[in-house]
Amino acid sequence: MSDLRDLYQEVILDHGRNPRNFGKLESANRRAEGYNPLCGDRFTIYLFVDEGIVRDIRFEGSGCAIALASASMMSEDLKGRSEKDAEKRFGQFHALLTGDPSDREGAADPALGKLAVFSGVREFPVRVKCATLPWHAFEAALKEERETATTE
Amino acid sequence: MSGEIREAAAVRDGEPSLALDVKKVREDFPILKMRIHGKPLVYLDNAASTQKPYAVIDAYNVFYSGCYSNIHRGVYHLSETATKAYEDAREKARAFIGARGIEETIFVSGTTEGINLVAQTYGREKIGKGDEVLVTWMEHHSNIVPWQMICEEKGAVLRAVPIDDRGDLVMDELEKMLGPRTRIVAVTHVSNALGTVNPVKEIVRLAHRRGIPVLIDGAQAVAHMRVDVRDLDCDFYVFSGHKLFGPTGIGILYGKKELLESMPPYQGGGDMIRSVTFEKTTYNAPPYRFEAGTPNIAGAISLGAAIDYVAALGFDAIAEHESAIQAHAAEVLSSIPGLRLVGDARTRIGVFSFVMEGIHPHDIGTILDREGIAVRTGHHCAQPAVDRFGVPATARASFAVYNTREEVDALASGLLKVREVLL
Ligand SMILES: Cc1ncc(COP(=O)(O)O)c(C=O)c1O
Numbered sequence: 001m002s003d004l005r006d007l008y009q010e011v012i013l014d015h016g017r018n019p020r021n022f023g024k025l026e027s028a029n030r031r032a033e034g035y036n037p038l039c040g041d042r043f044t045i046y047l048f049v050d051e052g053i054v055r056d057i058r059f060e061g062s063g064c065a066i067a068l069a070s071a072s073m074m075s076e077d078l079k080g081r082s083e084k085d086a087e088k089r090f091g092q093f094h095a096l097l098t099g100d101p102s103d104r105e106g107a108a109d110p111a112l113g114k115l116a117v118f119s120g121v122r123e124f125p126v127r128v129k130c131a132t133l134p135w136h137a138f139e140a141a142l143k144e145e146r147e148t149a150t151t152e
Numbered sequence: 153m154s155g156e157i158r159e160a161a162a163v164r165d166g167e168p169s170l171a172l173d174v175k176k177v178r179e180d181f182p183i184l185k186m187r188i189h190g191k192p193l194v195y196l197d198n199a200a201s202t203q204k205p206y207a208v209i210d211a212y213n214v215f216y217s218g219c220y221s222n223i224h225r226g227v228y229h230l231s232e233t234a235t236k237a238y239e240d241a242r243e244k245a246r247a248f249i250g251a252r253g254i255e256e257t258i259f260v261s262g263t264t265e266g267i268n269l270v271a272q273t274y275g276r277e278k279i280g281k282g283d284e285v286l287v288t289w290m291e292h293h294s295n296i297v298p299w300q301m302i303c304e305e306k307g308a309v310l311r312a313v314p315i316d317d318r319g320d321l322v323m324d325e326l327e328k329m330l331g332p333r334t335r336i337v338a339v340t341h342v343s344n345a346l347g348t349v350n351p352v353k354e355i356v357r358l359a360h361r362r363g364i365p366v367l368i369d370g371a372q373a374v375a376h377m378r379v380d381v382r383d384l385d386c387d388f389y390v391f392s393g394h395k396l397f398g399p400t401g402i403g404i405l406y407g408k409k410e411l412l413e414s415m416p417p418y419q420g421g422g423d424m425i426r427s428v429t430f431e432k433t434t435y436n437a438p439p440y441r442f443e444a445g446t447p448n449i450a451g452a453i454s455l456g457a458a459i460d461y462v463a464a465l466g467f468d469a470i471a472e473h474e475s476a477i478q479a480h481a482a483e484v485l486s487s488i489p490g491l492r493l494v495g496d497a498r499t500r501i502g503v504f505s506f507v508m509e510g511i512h513p514h515d516i517g518t519i520l521d522r523e524g525i526a527v528r529t530g531h532h533c534a535q536p537a538v539d540r541f542g543v544p545a546t547a548r549a550s551f552a553v554y555n556t557r558e559e560v561d562a563l564a565s566g567l568l569k570v571r572e573v574l575l
Contacts, residue, residue, distance in 0.1 A: 004522055008515075008573055017510070039514055039530045039543040062544055063513035065574060124518060 006120030008065065011073075016065035017148070021075035025058035030144050035135025041067050045137040052083050057138075064130050067119065071134035077111055077115055083103075083142055089115075090135045095119050097128045172469040177554050179459075180205040184365055184554060191524030194566075197552035199344045199372060199503050199526040201394045204458075211457035215450050216407070223425055223449055224440075236386060238449050241456030242439070245404045248390060248459045249370075250380040256412065257510035258439040263371040264294040266405035267338070267389035267510045269442060272365055273415045274388075275336065284333045286320055286364075288313040288350075290343040290537040291462040295369045308335070315533050319495035327358055334364050341379075342372035343535035346495030347503035347547070348559040349373075353494070356385050367413065371395055375552060376474060376501050376523060378467040381406050393451065398458035400450030412438035418446040433534050470553050477551050477560060478502035484564045485549075491567065494541045502551035508570065513547040516570050520547075523566040 009073050025031075025046035034043045043061030047054055056073045062068075074093075092109050096119055109116075119130050155232040178184050181203045186193040195203060215237065221230035223238050239254070258427050260266040265362040275298075279285065287298045289312050303310045313326040321339075322420075330337070337359045365387035370379060374391045381389045389406040393399055407415075415422055417435050421444035435441050463472070481504060485491055490509035508516060511534045517529035528548045531538045538546060549563055 004519060004573055007518070038536075038537075041514075042544070062512075064514035066515070068512075127518060129515075130514065138322065 003123045004122065007124055008077050008119075009116070009117045011117045012069040013065060013071040019036035019059075019068050019072035021058045021060055021072065021079075024060055025056055027056065027059075028111065030141045032137050032140035032144075034133045034140070036063075036067075036133050038129070039064070041133060043067070043071055043134050043137050045071075045134065045141045047138075049142070054078050054081055054083065054086055059134065059137075063133065064127075066127055066130040067133050070118065072130040073115060073117075074134050074138060077113070078138065086142065087139070089106065090139060093118070093135060094132060097131055105122065112149065155235060159307070160547060172465060172473045172553070174473060174554065174556050177465070178556075180207065182209070188524040188526075189522050194523075194525040194562050195378055196549040196555065196563060197206050197526045197528045198552035198555075199532075199548065200210045201396075201400070202375060202397045202552050203460050203554070204399070205397055206459045207461045208454045211454040212399065212450055215453050217366055218301065222446055231315055234449060237247070237426055237453045237456075237517065238447075241459075242445065244456040244459045247503075248379075248463070249404070250376075250382050250431070251406050252382065253409065256406055256409050256437045258412075258442045259408065259447050260390070260405045260442075261396070261401050261448065262392040262403040263292075263369060263390045264392075265390075266331045266403055267295055267369065268298045269418045270388050270390075270407070271302045273418050273442075274365075274411065275299070275302045277305065277308075277416065277488075279306050279308045279335045281332060283308040283335045284331060285310050286313065286326075286334050286337045286340050286353070287311070289315045289325075289540055290319070290321070290346055290348060290350075290534060291338070291340055292371065292373070293535070294343055295338050295367075296536070302339075305414045309333075312536070313339075313347075315348075315537070317414060318502075319343070319348045319497045319500075319537075319541075320451055321348075321350055321355075323327040323351070323354070323496055326355065330359055330362050332362075332365060334359075334362070336365050336367060338367040338369070340372065340500055341530045342370075342376070342503070343497075343534070343537065344372045344496060344503065344550075345505055345532040345546070347500040347505070347538040347550075348495060348497035349377075349499040349501060351499075352386065353384050355505055360385065368466060372501070374501065375462070377471065393455040393458060396455070396458050396462060397457040398475060402448045402455045404455075409437070409438070412442070415441075417441050417444065421445040423447075465553060473553060474551060475556065477555055479547065481551065481560045481563070482528065482539075484560055485567075488564065488567045489571070494538070494546045503548065504550070505538075505546040507543050511574050513545045515574055516547040519570045519573055520563070522567045523562070525563055525566045527563075 003130045027048050028046035030047040041063035046058045048056040183203050219233045221234045223235040242254050246254050251257050316323045359366045367388035368386045370389050370391040375396045387408050390401040424436050424441050424444040426436050494505040513529035530545050
């Protein structure tokens with residue numbers, strides 16, 4: 001039960017139930033889809049990027065509580081960041097999810113801020129892809145990849 | 153093992169039913185003693201694959217440690233023993249499905265290979281431009297994609313019989329879709345996503361009236377009901393050993409002798425030939441024509457052991473136990489607030505797909521896992537069937553002969569826990 005509470009923290013459940021920045025972004029100049037063929041989860045990320053800055057970000061789609069919360073919190077975290085900075089965030093976030101489960105406190109990079117609530121995902125390796133799916137789609141949108149980003 | 157089960161039945165002599173002693177059955181499956189996250193394993197993913205009894209595990213062991221060699225080759229003792237064990241297993245499979253002869257009983261790697269074999273041999277010869285192949289909306293991808301591939305290659309059309317809101321085939325539509333260009337009907341006996349048991353005998357009758365052959369995907373049927381291919385009168389019947397308490401990598405393709413004899417080989421290689429020169433090769437007769445190369449000998453022999461195991465339990469006892477579990481599961485699941493069953497067919501088995509309001513199936517799967525309960529989540533390789541019900545995915549609990557009432561109750565408490573954690 002305790003590690004379930006680590007996974008499904010109140011903040012995550014809240015973002016899962018009421019995702020922020022949900023919906024289409026009419027002014028988007030970049031977009032990409034993320035798809036997890038294993039579970040059918042699918043997200044579209046819309047970006048408005050101007051002078052190398054992610055000015056606005058919204059998303060649409062459906063997925064589990066972890067994926068939805070991740071998309072929601074990612075959108076809050078990345079708004080206003082430079083492209084370069086945003087890419088770096090993904091690297092830090094990924095490290096948080098895939099770090100050694102026994103090293104719980106140690107690995108949560110203080111720079112991650114609110115995103116650190118996802119540290120519980122480490123104990124659930126099959127759920128890592130749920131949390132990274134929106135980020136893969138974000139990355140694809142940044143690069144304006146035409147293809148659907150997948151977790152595979 | 154089988155002795156024990158007969159004994160269990162004998163003890164109950166005089167009672168009206170030959171009820172199955174599920175405790176005894178569970179003792180045959182070592183993995184069922186396992187604990188997961190500190191809780192007893194409740195294995196409810198039997199539609200994906202079933203666990204293995206000692207009888208099967210031992211058969212593997214005995215073969216590799218005591219009588220292993222290649223088959224159909226050597227004149228030496230070991231090869232003779234291995235060949236006999238392999239062919240004995242074929243005979244068991246033949247009897248299990250009621251085929252007329254062993255020439256109608258082909259070893260394949262599983263349902264998937266069996267269907268591909270028919271599509272690539274029979275299909276390749278018979279399907280032409282503008283022809284039609286008829287499947288249904290509830291097929292597993294392995295009974296869709298092989299037909300799609302051959303249709304694409306030949307310029308033929310793949311059509312799918314619709315299902316209604318309960319998850320039953322719309323039989324009137326099926327009948328209408330059987331046309332002059334229909335070259336084969338490929339239909340599942342039991343749906344792995346919805347639990348629907350299809351009226352396959354009736355489908356065969358309707359198709360045969362128009363001279364159309366029928367392939368039945370029996371992957372989900374064989375562990376739960378007696379199958380008699382002669383009674384069904386189907387032209388092909390396919391199943392996988394691993395869903396019948398047997399090993400992975402082995403299965404059976406049944407085909408009517410007349411059809412198999414007229415079919416070209418699937419793969420070329422050893423064992424499937426009569427004579428080879430660089431000018432011409434003559435092919436062996438069925439079943440060997442379709443078994444090129446060294447087969448999964450250990451798998452076949454252990455499948456034979458699985459068939460013996462199931463036969464000793466008896467389908468009457470299996471069905472009686474499973475229908476009690478199924479009724480209990482249906483009742484318990486419908487009592488969970490916010491839970492909706494996906495598929496409620498008039499005739500069904502204990503495969504229950506469901507969704508919960510406001511909760512994604514993935515999250516259900518993770519929380520149940522922490523309770524030791526194994527269920528499948530996703531589209532179950534039957535995306536059209538799940539799409540049909542307007543959901544991207546479902547959670548699925550599927551039962552087998554070794555599941556108990558208590559496990560159904562554990563599922564129910566697990567689902568209440570899911571609500572508690574997430575809502
Ligand atoms: C109805 C049905 N058909 C075909 C298959 C494919 O079986 P296999 O993967 O053993 O070839 C399955 C297995 O999931 C199934 O449930």
